[in-house]
Amino acid sequence: AICSENELYCSSVFDQGQLENKRNTINMYQLPSAEQLSVVTVLSKLWDEKLKYRVEHGGLNADEAFNFMTREIDTFFCTFPYQQHFNLCADVKNNARARDLRTKGNEMFHPKVKRYIEAIKLYNESIACSEKGSEERAIAYANRSMICYEMHRYEDCLENIRLARDSNYPERLAEKLKKREENAKKALEMMKSAGTTSQARKDYADEIKLSFDAHENAPQIANCLELRKNDEFGRHVVTNRQLNVGDVVMIDTPFVNVLFDDLRYIRCAFCCGERLLTLIPCEGCTVDMYCSEECMSKAYKEYHRYECPIIRDVRRITTEYAWTALRTVAKAIASFDHDLQAMKEHLDGLDASKVNAFTIDWNTATSKDVYSTMHVLSTNQNLNKREILTYEIFVATLIHLLLIQRTELGLMCEANPELRKLLFDLVLHYLQTVRNNTFKRYFLKYLTSQPSYSLEGTGFSCYPLISMLNHSCAPNVFNLPLRDHRSAIVVIHPVRKGEQLFLSYGNDHTKQSRKERQEELWETRGFRCRCKACLHGYPTLIELGGARETYFQPSRMLSAIVMQETKKILELASEMRCYLNDHDQKYPTYQLCLTQMHYMICLEKLYGFTSDSADYWKYCNP
Numbered sequence: 001a002i003c004s005e006n007e008l009y010c011s012s013v014f015d016q017g018q019l020e021n022k023r024n025t026i027n028m029y030q031l032p033s034a035e036q037l038s039v040v041t042v043l044s045k046l047w048d049e050k051l052k053y054r055v056e057h058g059g060l061n062a063d064e065a066f067n068f069m070t071r072e073i074d075t076f077f078c079t080f081p082y083q084q085h086f087n088l089c090a091d092v093k094n095n096a097r098a099r100d101l102r103t104k105g106n107e108m109f110h111p112k113v114k115r116y117i118e119a120i121k122l123y124n125e126s127i128a129c130s131e132k133g134s135e136e137r138a139i140a141y142a143n144r145s146m147i148c149y150e151m152h153r154y155e156d157c158l159e160n161i162r163l164a165r166d167s168n169y170p171e172r173l174a175e176k177l178k179k180r181e182e183n184a185k186k187a188l189e190m191m192k193s194a195g196t197t198s199q200a201r202k203d204y205a206d207e208i209k210l211s212f213d214a215h216e217n218a219p220q221i222a223n224c225l226e227l228r229k230n231d232e233f234g235r236h237v238v239t240n241r242q243l244n245v246g247d248v249v250m251i252d253t254p255f256v257n258v259l260f261d262d263l264r265y266i267r268c269a270f271c272c273g274e275r276l277l278t279l280i281p282c283e284g285c286t287v288d289m290y291c292s293e294e295c296m297s298k299a300y301k302e303y304h305r306y307e308c309p310i311i312r313d314v315r316r317i318t319t320e321y322a323w324t325a326l327r328t329v330a331k332a333i334a335s336f337d338h339d340l341q342a343m344k345e346h347l348d349g350l351d352a353s354k355v356n357a358f359t360i361d362w363n364t365a366t367s368k369d370v371y372s373t374m375h376v377l378s379t380n381q382n383l384n385k386r387e388i389l390t391y392e393i394f395v396a397t398l399i400h401l402l403l404i405q406r407t408e409l410g411l412m413c414e415a416n417p418e419l420r421k422l423l424f425d426l427v428l429h430y431l432q433t434v435r436n437n438t439f440k441r442y443f444l445k446y447l448t449s450q451p452s453y454s455l456e457g458t459g460f461s462c463y464p465l466i467s468m469l470n471h472s473c474a475p476n477v478f479n480l481p482l483r484d485h486r487s488a489i490v491v492i493h494p495v496r497k498g499e500q501l502f503l504s505y506g507n508d509h510t511k512q513s514r515k516e517r518q519e520e521l522w523e524t525r526g527f528r529c530r531c532k533a534c535l536h537g538y539p540t541l542i543e544l545g546g547a548r549e550t551y552f553q554p555s556r557m558l559s560a561i562v563m564q565e566t567k568k569i570l571e572l573a574s575e576m577r578c579y580l581n582d583h584d585q586k587y588p589t590y591q592l593c594l595t596q597m598h599y600m601i602c603l604e605k606l607y608g609f610t611s612d613s614a615d616y617w618k619y620c621n622p
Ligand SMILES: C[S@@+](CC[C@H](N)C(=O)[O-])C[C@H]1O[C@@H](n2cnc3c(N)ncnc32)[C@H](O)[C@@H]1O
Pocket: 232, 233, 234, 235, 236, 377, 378, 380, 436, 437, 466, 467, 468, 469, 470, 471, 472, 525, 526, 527, 528, 529, 530, 531
């Protein structure tokens, strides 16, 4: 209903061409759904009617414009029926919906269909929607055990049987479950005596380590790295010794991590591990699922108590950037033992010019110290287009209202306007830092159609140390997400003593033209790139002579590497490393660029997340 109402609303305000323009203007937020679009369209109307005219014709300076926009948006929320318009409502468990989802799962499980992975995802959603201790939940667990059995995952099958019983599995069906349990135990015994295991077998390299001694105050940084500052790049990291391809110079732990929506019923919301056969639900919302009670309790303690009552609405109507900002606020408040006043005093005394991830002593750092390094990340607010800033104020106002209305923060701020304002400032601040300092994490997803793997996003992460690295469209280091949540910075192009380390923020000269990169970085991150590739006009891979198919079919390129055993990939990576070190002066050539890409894929396979799905498909249809 909201979609058609919204389209109706839009068509009364804009013609189709204008509407397209609005969508494009804010396309860096990658707004895919009609519900998210409705935020943009409401905002567009507001922007066109009031803000744009005043901001552009009112002769307002930056501060005045900011205050004017904040006031106007505030007034808008006081008068506009936004609750109905955005269909905002508390997230409650719903057994009828859980039953519907389970029925759809059963259709996927049917012997003629056998789409087990789809069935499991539907059962997981059904479990997330069902009430605690309900028959709906118990049956969904039992159905999941049935699929585990079919996939020869007997330990997971037994775990689901246990979960079903704990959730009051109905007596009338108990016999069926008992039989399955006996069969699973027998099959497991047989496997054990045959020396095989029913669970997925993993083939990974040993844990990655720093290639040099660590900094005295920071065990996660090689002691050759130094933080500098200049007008051109702001803060940046240089090396005081030569670095070669393969050197590992940082291993950073993200301050926040969010999982993308399409993985919600496949991976743990806290540790991001792929656990689709045994996920358990948060009891407060229908959004997050976890691999264990331990992850669930850590998530709740670290951030979820503030997210739980609002996350479904926030996810529905905003974007990944907004969820990441919300999580940052929640984690920040938790770092101060949920004492907003203490947090305010800390922030009032914080000298942002003196604090960063290189100045604190990580050996003794408290959660407040770590939080401070996040708080001082750059925002580029001065460079932001006014329209983007308006969008951010709009989303911050919406999230702030939801936090006040539905979480314990409402009570904390009730009698204290200063704390209420602090909360708004924090949401807006993190919306801006997140856009500037967030990095996408990847995993190798199994593709049944090839069969092979492709690199897919798992979610967003924001790091204290990695955020000090600037961008280059021809980067010399690579951000490698590790399986334990952390990320390693690995050299992919030799860096001479005194030179700066550069990451790619996702815009590489091999894939995009200079114009495309410049525009995208300006739109999404708010800066004009002045890297070597932009200054010297480095060509794309296709311009360098690459065959179109090789480039546009990365999965084929991947399969040759990724389907190999770990030992073989280690050998390949070693050969590639030598080639990249020996020929760096010739960069960029087709062979060097391609080898660099292949080298990064080897690292992903050796140290990153790989989809477990490869192990399931032989028992079912894609
Ligand atoms: C993740 S932060 C990097 C650290 C940042 N220099 C600082 O002082 O906090 C990203 C910001 O650094 C600046 N930056 C990064 N790469 C750049 C580049 N190639 N050219 C110009 N500015 C860049 C931009 O302001 C960008 O928004």
